[in-house]
Amino acid sequence: MSVLPTRGRAVRALAALVVAGLTLAGCGSRVGDSGASGSPANSCVDTSGSTVKVGFLNSLSGTMAISEKTVRDSLALAAEQINASGGVLGKKLQVVSEDGASEPTIFAEKATKLISSDCVAAVFGGWTSSSRKAMLPVFEGANSLLFYPVQYEGLEASPNIFYTGATTNQQIVPALDYLKQKGVKSLFLVGSDYVFPRTANKEIKAYAKANGIEVKGEEYAPLGYTDFATIVNKVKSAGAGAVFNTLNGDSNVAFFKEYRNAGLTPTAMPVVSVSIAEEEINGIGLDNVLGQLTAWNYYQTIDSPKNAAFVQAFKAKYGQSRVTSDPMEAAYTSLFLWKAIVEKAKSFKTADVRAAAGGVSYDAPEGTVTVNGENHHIAKTALIGKVGADSLIHTEWSSGAPVEPDPFLKNYDWAKGLTG
Amino acid sequence: MQALFSQLVAGLSLGSVLLLAALGLALTFGQMGVINMAHGEFMMAGAYTAFVAQGLIADAGTSLLLAIPLGFLVGGVMGVVLEATLIRRMYHRPLDTLLVTWGVSLILQQAARDIFGAPNVEVRAPSWLSGSVNIGVTHVPAARLFILVLAVAAVVGLSLLLKMTALGRRIRGVVQNRDLAETVGISTRSTDRLTFFIGSGLAGIAGVALTLLGSTGPTLGTSYIVDAFLVVVAGGIGQIKGAVIAAFGLGLLQATFEYSTTASVAKVMVFVVVVVFLQIRPQGIFSVRTRSLA
Secondary structure, eight states: OOOOOOOOOOHHHHHHHHHHHHHHHHHHHHHHHHHHOOOOOOOOOOSSSSSSEEEEEESSTTTTHHHHHHHHHHHHHHHHHOOOOOOOBBEEEEEEEEEOTTOOHHHHHHHHHHHHOOOOOOOEOOOOOHHHHHHHHHHHTOOOOOOOOOOOOOOOOTEEEEEOSOOHHHHHHHHHHHHHTOOOEEEEEEEESSSHHHHHHHHHHHHHHHHEEEEEEEEEEETTTTOHHHHHHHHHHTTOSSSEOOTTTTHHHHHHHHHHHTTTTTTTTTTTEEOOOOOHHHHHHHHHHTOOOOSSSTTTTOOHHHHHHHHHHHHHOTTTTOOOHHHHHHHHHHHHHHHHHHHHHHHOHHHHHHHHHTTOEEEETTTEEEETTTSSSSSSSEEEEEEESSSSSSEEEESOOOOOTTTTTTTTTGGGTOOO | HHHHHHHHHHHHHHHHHHHHHHHHIIIIITTOOOOOHHHHHHHHHHHHHHHHHHHHHOOHHHHHHHHHHHHHHHHHHHHHHHHHTTGGGGTTTTTHHHHHHHHHHHHHHHHHHHOOOOBBBBBOOOOOGEEEEOOOOOOEEEHHHHHHHHHHHHHHHHHHHHHHSSHHHHHHHHOOHHHHHTTTOOOHHHHHHHHHHHHHHHHHHHHHHTTTTSBSTTTTTHHHHHHHHHHHHHHHHHHHHHHHHHHHHHHHHHHHHHHHHHHHHHHHHHHHHHHHHHHHHHSSOOOOOOOOOO
16 A cells, blocks of 8 residues: 555545544534533532632633633632632631533533542632633532622522622623723724623624614624634724624634734724733734723722732742733632622531622722622722733723613613613 | 735635644545644644754744654654554544544543643744735735745645655555555555654644644644634545645635634534535545555
């Protein structure tokens, strides 16, 4: 036999690729199903000793590792600080770490493991909405607790999840209010093709319709898409007043490079992004995002003693070149919020924690946050920021006071009839 | 009209990116029949070479130009190491090669994460490559023009090597009939190794170029590997000109579909076109005629 490439070889190669893909997909869904159908078990959380276990579940490998590792770092810092000051209810935290590997099914599987075999009192982590949606039935089934630290598309409120990132009315709606206030008359929507951007854009379009803003175009790129020539061409020829960007991950780099190379500037057509934080700026290249806008609830530049202490502690632990971002701060805050709730409840039990959660406040680096007992989100101050020459984001506009979370946008007339 | 030209440019540019990504694969997969899933990670290595070069030489232009030959070397050496340690042992087992090189690609990604950190790193574009060039009817981003030129240069260079040099003749000889090549005294082992060096080196160059357009991170290669295989299979195995035509064809198709529909739909449509095309012409656009009995 010769190694000559033949038609048969090429076809076999392609077949092998397809089979490999299908096999992986197959394994994945099987794991997820078994995780999701976990029957309600009696809690095995052991609080008799001098320690209590908590689980950290973030992607340390795979495509989301880039973002989720930063969250893991700030969770580790929070645990260290809590232990240094005596723990929770006098018990030191014993952290059980797991890698979600950027796969929703693995998140579900590891969550099951943390709850039923490690017997943790609460789990902190998750990033993508698909990872959260995969874990939701696990936590509801086992009646355990998840603290989820990332802004998301709203339209969800599980009794077993605490959402410490922003929901839409604390991030996207304020960003639209800001643009409207600045006199923007038309928008172009660019997003990654998955649940968050599509849901967010539904809300943006409803808002635009009610506020006389024209939506000149709506484009989605597959996750990880790297060639934005065509989409930027469409943006350019549409000539909108601003671009609302819900792209996720690496696509932002390609998008902003293309945007700048096509001669579009933040003064002529600003881009408002909801997934670009301090951590991403260097990867995109400062020149490419200088002067562009972001919508978050926390920036490293926030001027408060609490934030100064957080930033300093983080840099001391992980290096001076590191930056802090909104999801990192929300994760850090989530651990302290859990501590505050547990101490109010004087119990680690899910039912007690849930009953005590409403109204619990914590003086976080972003400012004071308060848990809403009804929907388990937290009241946060909305901030629009501008990327500065120091590679940090500076507050341009603030909602002034914490915005009450409204994940189902019940208090907004234009949002009637929206569904997830 | 202007939109039409902009899209034509976008398509050609996408084609040149695909071509750069696929050219090395056209050698290692196309000519040698090795399914190397770690090819994308050689691109990643090239991209990180550009990043490291920029750390050593402050001037973005000089470091980029220097990174091109360096990226070629880095990719090539990684390729030779992979060939000499693993692939050599499984030349007649394509499925094993696929799995093993896929494993290698995962290891390389994690290695990059450990060495350079999980976040993307920034490779600054030199000032003469940011902004756009006016070509009368439309503006072309300078970085895209540069990649187009680089892709063409790489194709010309590779064709000259294959056609004009003794090494090129040896490579073609081994591809067309390995047994016969061996009987006339060609060392197929060293030819294989050299072919793999050049193919992997081209991936390194592609990586350097891609820093101008996209992100430089551990998963850079995974974004391009499937498209690169697609180009080689559609172009016809064992032919450089097939890869060239397929790359520009697919680039233009993607840009056209994307303009009239959406990016996701366009991607699906391009796949459908390639699948239908391979039904009609399973050997791809071109194929090597051979008398061997394989």
